[in-house]
Amino acid sequence: MPILSHLWIILALPLAGSAINGLLGKRWPKSAxxxxxxxxxxxxxxxxxxxxxxxxxxxxxxxxxxxxxxxxMIAGPFxxxxxxxxxxxxxxxxxxxxxxxxxxxxxxxxxxxxEGGYYRFFSYLNLFMFFMLTLVLAANLVVMFVGWEGxxxxxxxLIGFWFLKKSAADAGKKAFITTRIGDFGFTxxxxxxxxxxxxxxxxxxxxxxxxxxxxxxxxxxxxILLFTGAVGKSAQxxxxxxxxDAMEGPTPVSALxxxxxxxxxxxxxxxxxxxxxxxxxxxxxVVAIVGAITAFYSATIGLMxxxxxxxxxxxxxxxxxxxxxxxxxxxxxxxxxxxxxHAFFKGLLFLCAGSVIHAMGDEQNMxxxxxxxxxxxxxxxxxxxxxxxxxxxxxxxGFFSKDEILEAAQSGPHANFILWLLGVAGAxxxxxxxxxxxxxxxxxxxxxxxxxxxxxxxxxxxTIPLMILAFCSIFGGWFAAPKLIGGIDHFSTFLDxxxxxxxxxxxxxxxxxxxxxxxxxxxxISWPVFVAILGLLxxxxxxxxxxETPKRLAKSLHALYIxxxxxxxxxxxxxxxxxxxxxxxxxxxxxxxxxxxxxxxxVNGVATVARESGGELRKLQSGNTRSYAAxxxxxxVCFTFLLLLVLGMR
Amino acid sequence: xIVPVSYYLVLSAILFGLGVVAFVFKxxxxxxxxxxxxxLNAVNLAFVAFARAHNQLDGLVFVFFVIVVAAAESAVGxxxxxxxxxxxxSLNVERVNLLKF
Amino acid sequence: MSLPFILxxxxxxxxxxxxxxxxxxxxxxxxxxxxxxxxxxxxxxxxLLGAEFIAAVQIIVYAGAIMVLFVFVIxxxxxxxxxxxxxxxxxYVGVVAAFVLLLExxxxxxHSAVGGATANGAxxxxxxxxxxxxxxxxxxYLFPFEATSILILIAILGALVLxxxxx
Numbered sequence: 001m002p003i004l005s006h007l008w009i010i011l012a013l014p015l016a017g018s019a020i021n022g023l024l025g026k027r028w029p030k031s032a033x034x035x036x037x038x039x040x041x042x043x044x045x046x047x048x049x050x051x052x053x054x055x056x057x058x059x060x061x062x063x064x065x066x067x068x069x070x071x072x073m074i075a076g077p078f079x080x081x082x083x084x085x086x087x088x089x090x091x092x093x094x095x096x097x098x099x100x101x102x103x104x105x106x107x108x109x110x111x112x113x114x115e116g117g118y119y120r121f122f123s124y125l126n127l128f129m130f131f132m133l134t135l136v137l138a139a140n141l142v143v144m145f146v147g148w149e150g151x152x153x154x155x156x157x158l159i160g161f162w163f164l165k166k167s168a169a170d171a172g173k174k175a176f177i178t179t180r181i182g183d184f185g186f187t188x189x190x191x192x193x194x195x196x197x198x199x200x201x202x203x204x205x206x207x208x209x210x211x212x213x214x215x216x217x218x219x220x221x222x223x224i225l226l227f228t229g230a231v232g233k234s235a236q237x238x239x240x241x242x243x244x245d246a247m248e249g250p251t252p253v254s255a256l257x258x259x260x261x262x263x264x265x266x267x268x269x270x271x272x273x274x275x276x277x278x279x280x281x282x283x284x285x286v287v288a289i290v291g292a293i294t295a296f297y298s299a300t301i302g303l304m305x306x307x308x309x310x311x312x313x314x315x316x317x318x319x320x321x322x323x324x325x326x327x328x329x330x331x332x333x334x335x336x337x338x339x340x341x342h343a344f345f346k347g348l349l350f351l352c353a354g355s356v357i358h359a360m361g362d363e364q365n366m367x368x369x370x371x372x373x374x375x376x377x378x379x380x381x382x383x384x385x386x387x388x389x390x391x392x393x394x395x396x397x398g399f400f401s402k403d404e405i406l407e408a409a410q411s412g413p414h415a416n417f418i419l420w421l422l423g424v425a426g427a428x429x430x431x432x433x434x435x436x437x438x439x440x441x442x443x444x445x446x447x448x449x450x451x452x453x454x455x456x457x458x459x460x461x462x463t464i465p466l467m468i469l470a471f472c473s474i475f476g477g478w479f480a481a482p483k484l485i486g487g488i489d490h491f492s493t494f495l496d497x498x499x500x501x502x503x504x505x506x507x508x509x510x511x512x513x514x515x516x517x518x519x520x521x522x523x524x525i526s527w528p529v530f531v532a533i534l535g536l537l538x539x540x541x542x543x544x545x546x547x548e549t550p551k552r553l554a555k556s557l558h559a560l561y562i563x564x565x566x567x568x569x570x571x572x573x574x575x576x577x578x579x580x581x582x583x584x585x586x587x588x589x590x591x592x593x594x595x596x597x598x599x600x601x602x603v604n605g606v607a608t609v610a611r612e613s614g615g616e617l618r619k620l621q622s623g624n625t626r627s628y629a630a631x632x633x634x635x636x637v638c639f640t641f642l643l644l645l646v647l648g649m650r
Numbered sequence: 651x652i653v654p655v656s657y658y659l660v661l662s663a664i665l666f667g668l669g670v671v672a673f674v675f676k677x678x679x680x681x682x683x684x685x686x687x688x689x690l691n692a693v694n695l696a697f698v699a700f701a702r703a704h705n706q707l708d709g710l711v712f713v714f715f716v717i718v719v720a721a722a723e724s725a726v727g728x729x730x731x732x733x734x735x736x737x738x739x740s741l742n743v744e745r746v747n748l749l750k751f
Numbered sequence: 752m753s754l755p756f757i758l759x760x761x762x763x764x765x766x767x768x769x770x771x772x773x774x775x776x777x778x779x780x781x782x783x784x785x786x787x788x789x790x791x792x793x794x795x796x797x798x799l800l801g802a803e804f805i806a807a808v809q810i811i812v813y814a815g816a817i818m819v820l821f822v823f824v825i826x827x828x829x830x831x832x833x834x835x836x837x838x839x840x841x842x843y844v845g846v847v848a849a850f851v852l853l854l855e856x857x858x859x860x861x862h863s864a865v866g867g868a869t870a871n872g873a874x875x876x877x878x879x880x881x882x883x884x885x886x887x888x889x890x891x892y893l894f895p896f897e898a899t900s901i902l903i904l905i906a907i908l909g910a911l912v913l914x915x916x917x918x
Contacts, residue, residue: 623750624838625743629674629682630845636670637852644859653759658800659860661763665789667853668770674845675774677836680825681782687817688770688786691793694809696860702800707879707887713805714888717812718899722906724817728824729913741779741830744838 182232
């Protein structure tokens with residue numbers, strides 16, 4: 001079992017690629033940098049493929065497979081080993097991360113071909129792969145946190161890749177700081193976990209939890225704290241504000257980090273900790289509520305954005321909400337399924353957007369596009385496929401995953417009507433704004449100067465990944481298809497052991513396989529499908545058939561329009577309520593008072609005391625002999641007095 | 651009536667104290683030197699008194715040496731005074747003020 | 752009121768008076784003469800205590816040589832009454848301190864173990880023997896004796912070098 005016994009190879013490859021490119025790549029030609037970076041990530045993917053093959057040969061009692069490499073730290077009872085584990089969930093995540101990562105690396109060679117800092121980009125990208133894989137492979141909370149923080153770091157570095165541009169640098173900072181808030185909650189959660197279980201190792205925690213029950217209040221606290229980390233990292237309400245700004249980074253970065261992998265870390269974490277969450281229903285409810293509200297809320301903002309990448313950013317926030325909704329209602333497998341399909345179609349959407357931007361000479365405003373359908377056909381078709389997937393049109397990947405989530409919300413063990421309603425409404429809006437994007441960008445008359453912009457299709461190293469991802473966006477969801485025709489959902493079945501090994505109660509009896517036709521009909525004639533098609537039709541009406549309708553609607557619902565167009569002023573509210581007071585405190589209290597007066601004052605004060613007292617003492621050397629004589633006498637008096645005291649005479 | 655030794659000691663103390671007063675108070679360099687001699691004499695008296703009290707001669711030996719050293723010291727000291735007076739035209743101890751900060 | 756007692760008080764008072772005169776005199780020559788008086792009184796007191804040799808040495812060396820040297824220098828440097836300068840205010844603190852010192856030491860001396868114990872006081876049965884003193888000097892204290900002779904040599908050289916007129 002070469003790979004399984006040496007899991008660290010999967011981590012070492014991208015790390016080596018990052019180090020080589022970062023340290024040596026500055027003077028290398030682009031081809032050399034490419035070979036190192038693409039080579040590293042391709043080898044990683046091959047290693048993962050081999051790992052999967054070996055995994056399938058493992059006996060079930062050896063899963064999860066844990067590889068313990070060295071003891072990282074021991075502080076009394078607190079012990080952290082650098083240990084990696086592989087179970088079914090890990091396998092899914094590894095495949096998604098390495099496969100999509102590899103495709104995006106290849107795409108970047110085309111997209112970033114004319115950019116400066118080429119080697120730096122690929123160094124960071126490889127580094128990101130390293131940290132993400134660490135996060136996914138981790139066997140305990142601390143190693144996962146290393147990966148967690150590491151991807152945050154790479155996100156900051158990559159968002160602010162064009163660091164000379166102020167808005168990009170600010171966006172990087174905003175991302176880092178906002179996720180930091182979540183990370184603080186996560187850290188406290190880890191501390192609570194350690195306090196409760198005396199260990200931060202997953203298997204140890206889960207076994208201990210199954211054997212000795214822990215108070216529900218404590219579990220709820222832990223889960224909610226861990227979830228705040230997910231809220232930050234996966235951009236849910238209220239910590240989502242960094243993700244739209246993160247679009248300042250290059251488009252491949254948006255695709256990889258802010259669509260396919262990093263932002264899904266929160267979902268992965270919740271799924272990984274499912275034994276804890278399953279025993280804390282209140283926490284699950286919180287997760288589901290946050291997910292559902294975010295899904296709907298973010299979709300409303302996406303309705304009115306004009307920047308093509310911003311629409312996709314809000315769409316990502318919204319889809320992440322769906323994943324959390326899935327986990328929150330107990331359908332962990334559905335949440336992960338949606339994570340996987342989302343990686344495919346959202347990654348594809350971003351890459352296509354990059355292709356459009358590349359074609360339009362770096363224009364990102366949809367209002368200045370139009371009629372690109374015939375000019376960049378490959379991009380158009382792949383983007384259309386991705387849009388069909390995300391909208392949940394039957395047959396495409398997104399349909400299967402979104403449908404499973406909404407079904408769990410409707411009739412699963414933790415079902416909730418309002419949450420289901422929010423999910424369906426969000427699906428409607430999703431379909432609408434995504435098709436709005438397609439129609440504005442690819443249909444209609446060109447709204448730009450055709451002589452100034454030379455629209456051209458992207459080179460092969462960009463279009464081939466698009467086509468591969470389009471293929472996955474169609475067929476990637478078909479693991480679950482057999483369920484509709486009387487078979488079983490392969491995906492959920494595969495992931496089942498992860499979610500049932502330490503589950504609190506016996507899983508509900510598998511629904512008797514309904515007859516083929518009933519299941520299929522039930523799936524097709526359902527609300528999600530209806531609203532998806534509805535959204536498509538309304539978008540067609542608004543943007544193709546009668547383009548004045550949006551303007552009229554905006555005028556008549558002016559207040560609402562302004563509110564949503566300005567993203568509900570959330571950024572402004574945060575700035576006023578949180579940022580400005582903090583800055584004020586930092587400047588006026590911490591800086592002027594504590595730093596300048598107290599700390600500097602103390603240090604300078606010591607120096608001043610020394611100097612002043614020295615100055616006074618210096619005056620003793622007056623040169624006047626009589627005063628010297630007087631001092632001698634005074635000294636003699638004191639000395640005699642001391643002697644008297646010592647010798648004890650009265 | 652016998653004079654107790656402590657009386658001699660008190661006398662010695664008084665003379666010493668007066669010597670100190672003169673040391674601080676007087677402005678003529680030579681007078682300051684003389685006050686030092688006065689102090690030394692007072693100490694000699696104390697030594698002799700203690701020698702008497704213990705009936706040992708060692709105190710007297712010490713007195714002997716004090717006198718010798720005082721002699722040497724006055725010789726050198728007065729030589730310095732002469733040089734000072736030559737350079738400064740004044741015997742005021744307050745004019746000897748070059749050793750300042 | 753035995754004779755030693757009267758003698759002690761008389762010469763003691765005289766010594767103190769001399770010291771006070773040293774302080775109060777305006778001319779340095781008066782101070783020198785006062786100091787000579789003090790020394791002579793002290794010589795008498797030494798005799799009272801039975802230290803004959805020391806009394807003699809006091810008169811011959813101290814009063815007879817050292818003070819004569821002082822007088823010579825005063826005569827040589829004939830500066831008269833010097834100006835009243837008052838650069839140092841701190842000196843007056845010194846005066847007060849000096850009095851405090853006086854009291855301290857006096858108190859101490861009075862209460863020292865020696866003082867009280869020797870009730871058989873200062874009157875010796877016999878005076879100190881000069882023979883014994885010289886034996887002590889040339890046997891136990893030989894080294895300091897020789898060292899002081901070198902010291903005197905150095906003092907002479909030093910005085911010569913210092914007071915030489917520059918050519």
